[in-house]
Each structure stands twice: as C-alpha cells, then as structure tokens.
C-alpha cells in the first residue's frame with residue numbers, strides 16, 4: 001500500500017505512487033541481469049561518454065527536477081539546485097574520468113626464477129546487478145554517487161527510492177532510460193519489504209539510511225554472501241578553538257548545521273568550543289541562525305523537515321536537552337504550514353542529552369563549552385558515530401594535528417562536509433556510521449571483484465610438478481636458501497633445473 005506523502009512546506013497531499021509488489025522485484029532484477037552482459041561489453045570509453053551525457057541531461061533538465069524536489073522536500077528551488085543538481089554534472093564527469101584508472105588491468109611482475117615465463121594480470125570484473133537503496137534526504141544525490149561508478153564498472157543497477165520520496169526516483173529513472181536505454185537501470189518502489197526483496201536478488205548492494213535498517217541489510221547481504229556498502233547515520237562534531245576567526249567559523253558552522261534542515265548524515269550536531277571564545281562565538285552563531293528563513297518564507301535557506309516523524313524526533317531531542325539543563329538561545333519552535341522548524345541553537349549542553357548521544361537529523365545544534373582542545377577531541381570521539389569532524393582555528397598546523405586525532409571517515413580544518421560532492425575522494429565513516437565507501441577508486445571494491453589472469457608463455461614444465469624425487473628435495477632446499485639470501489649465484493641452480501625439466505617430461509616413459 002503506497003503511503004500518503006505531503007509537501008513538507010505547505011502540507012499539500014501529493015499524487016500517490018504505486019508500489020512494486022515484493023514478489024515482482026525478482027522480475028525487475030532479471031530484466032537488468034539480462035541486459036548486463038551487453039552493457040558490460042561496451043568499451044569503457046562508450047560507458048564514460050554515456051555517464052557524462054547523463055550528468056549533462058540532469059543539469060539541462062534541472063528545472064523539472066527542482067519542481068519534483070520542491071514538492072517532495074519542501075525546498076526552495078535554489079536549495080535543490082545547489083545541493084543536488086549542480087553537483088550531478090560534475091560528479092558524472094569526475095566519476096567517468098576516474099573510472100579509467102579504477103578499472104584498468106593491473107599487471108603484476110612475478111619472480112622469473114620461481115615463476116618463469118608467466119604473465120599476471122588483475123582484472124576488475126563487474127558484479128552483475130547492483131541494488132541501490134536510498135534514504136529521502138537527498139533523493140537524487142544518494143543515487144548519483146553509487147549509480148555512476150556502478151554503471152561505469154559494467155554493472156546494471158536497480159534503484160529503490162525511499163517511500164517518502166518516490167517521485168524523485170521516477171523522474172530520475174525516466175531520464176536514465178532516455179539516455180541509457182531500457183533495463184540498464186531498473187526501479188522498484190515501496191518500503192522495507194521491497195528493499196528486502198531487492199537485497200534477496202542482487203549481486204551487490206549499496207545501502208544508505210539509518211543504523212537500524214543498515215544492520216538488517218548488512219546481515220541479509222552477509223547471509224547471501226554478496227558484498228554490501230553500508231552508509232549510515234552521523235552525529236558530527238566541530239571543535240572551535242580560541243584563536244578561530246569568529247565570523248567565518250559561525251557562518252561555516254551555521255551552514256553545515258542547518259543546510260537541508262540538518263537532514264544531512266554529516267550535518268554538525270555538536271560544537272565543542274573552548275571557553276575563551278565561547279561567548280563571542282555563540283553570540284555570533286545565534287545572530288546568524290536567527291536571520292535564516294525557513295522555506296517558504298523569504299529566500300528559504302532552510303527547508304522544513306521532510307516528514308512528521310522526523311519533526312517529532314527533533315521536538316523530542318530539544319525538549320530532552322532543555323529538561324536536562326540546556327539553554328535555548330534561538331529557535332526551538334515550529335513554523336509555517338507544513339513541517340517547518342526554526343533553526344535552533346542549544347547552549348550549555350552535556351553528555352547524557354539526546355542531542356549529544358543520538359543523531360537528531362534536524363536543524364538543531366548543541367554547544368558544549370570545554371576547557372581545552374584535548375577535552376574537545378576526547379568528547380568529540382566519545383560517540384558511536386564517526387562520519388565527518390572538523391577543527392576551526394587560525395593555527396593550521398595545530399588544527400591538522402588535532403583533526404588527525406578525530407575518529408571519523410572525513411576530517412577537516414576550517415570546513416565541514418563538502419567533500420561528499422567530490423567523486424575523487426572517499427566518503428566513508430567508522431563505528432555505527434557503517435562500512436560503506438562512496439567516491440574514489442576505493443568505492444570500486446563494491447562494484448567489481450578482482451580476477452587474477454595468468455598467461456604461461458613458458459615452454460618448460462614447472463620444476464615442482466611430478467615426479468617427487470631427491471632432485472626435487474635438493475631444489476626445495478636451494479630455493480629456501482635463496483630466500484634466506486645464502487645462495488649468491490642463481491646460475492649454480494641451472495643444471496638442477498634442467499635435470500628436473502627432463503625428469504618431469506619423461507615421467508612414466
């Protein structure tokens with residue numbers, strides 16, 4: 001049964017989208033599996049051109065996408081343009097360029113003494129059909145990132161949009177079919193039951209979503225012995241040092257806390273600030289935050305929450321923090337006709353509050369005042385999550401030394417989170433943030449398997465073949481001595497090697 005979706009900005013009911021029966025998922029995957037050999041057989045240069053073209057088409061047709069994203073996320077059009085559509089073209093181009101290196105045969109030199117006449121190559125072989133299961137917070141971007149490299153590697157793909165944002169998936173799938181032809185990418189729609197049915201059919205899975213679901217998907221994939229890339233939640237920390245540039249730091253952290261209403265896996269949710277600068281920094285952050293408009297007001301820097309369940313989590317976390325002693329400096333209330341919530345700064349936060357311990361995934365940032373940088377690093381790392389982390393300071397060397405101590409997948413000095421849009425850099429986390437890697441050549445471990453290919457050009461048999469005899473034993477000891485560096489001239493072994501060759505070819509004659 002399709003669930004009801006409403007526009008988060010104004011509460012308007014959206015036209016329902018039909019869900020795929022879980023029993024029909026196998027057929028969608030089978031069609032993509034049938035299309036995969038022909039897609040993989042295309043020269044890489046052709047796939048690179050198609051993916052680059054796909055990126056161009058997405059950008060050319062951005063106005064359509066901005067409408068759909070506006071309906072499903074309640075975002076201002078400029079917000080969708082900047083946070084998903086502009087990125088698509090560059091991501092496609094960058095991923096296509098990277099594929100040449102990531103997929104090239106790797107030639108490995110073998111020892112000519114132990115393995116004479118042999119050529120060794122490591123090939124990258126596509127997995128087959130890759131399933132991509134996405135959350136609702138970036139309904140297009142969450143697909144682009146795995147989709148482009150998966151296709152470049154020669155896989156076909158089945159996408160499953162979130163049940164909260166199925167229309168963005170339909171728009172993307174239509175465009176994919178136009179550019180790539182039928183069945184190179186398939187789509188299934190629905191909730192967890194459909195996602196589960198997909199994991200049951202595909203040859204590899206990329207999952208982005210919550211920790212609870214990620215565990216289930218990882219377990220199911222492990223049971224089927226298929227690879228999975230699992231990218232889960234975050235509760236990112238920023239460390240603000242006493243020597244920071246207060247205005248720039250407040251502007252940067254307001255953006256990375258409230259962008260997309262904090263519905264970023266890598267939004268800054270905790271700020272550890274050194275006491276020396278705390279008053280000045282927090283005052284400036286509050287001033288910047290209070291000036292932000294929640295869409296549909298003004299230029300709508302901040303969208304509403306995407307769905308009522310997420311709004312309820314945000315309200316619960318803010319109430320919990322205040323009940324435990326946090327000071328509400330700005331925000332803390334609903335706004336607009338839909339699921340809008342004012343960007344919120346909570347000062348005086350401490351361990352034990354939900355805003356510190358859990359992922360809020362909303363427009364709320366918790367300030368913790370600390371004595372020094374060492375205390376800040378310790379507190380930042382005391383989280384079950386580890387996606388991004390940042391240090392804000394004028395002393396770049398000190399900032400880098402501290403950033404290297406953060407238990408995260410991506411660490412920054414004087415910035416945060418923006419590398420998710422760069423296809424050459426790995427986007428990855430530690431602890432409950434999951435095992436996944438998006439971006440860079442490291443992502444290809446999910447989309448390809450290594451296959452070793454050996455071509456033996458040698459005319460002679462290998463000296464360790466049958467028969468086993470005293471010469472084989474002599475040879476074994478000689479090779480052992482060679483490994484220990486005690487045989488100075490390999491040439492002394494040549495007569496023994498020649499004798500072994502004759503013995504092997506003469507066996508049984």
Ligand code: NAD
Pocket residue numbers: 133134135136137142160161162163190191192193194195196199208209210211212213214216217231232233234264265266359361387429433
């Ligand atoms: P969710 O786990 O509820 O759903 C994600 C997707 O999984 C949806 O498409 C859903 O239908 C599907 N699903 C549900 N049960 C399933 C099952 N048993 N098997 C297969 N698929 C199933 O997550 P959400 O609420 O949509 O997304 C928000 C979460 O995503 C947040 O925790 C956020 O931090 C995380 N996230 C992480 C990253 C990252 O890169 N690490 C990026 C974006 C979002």
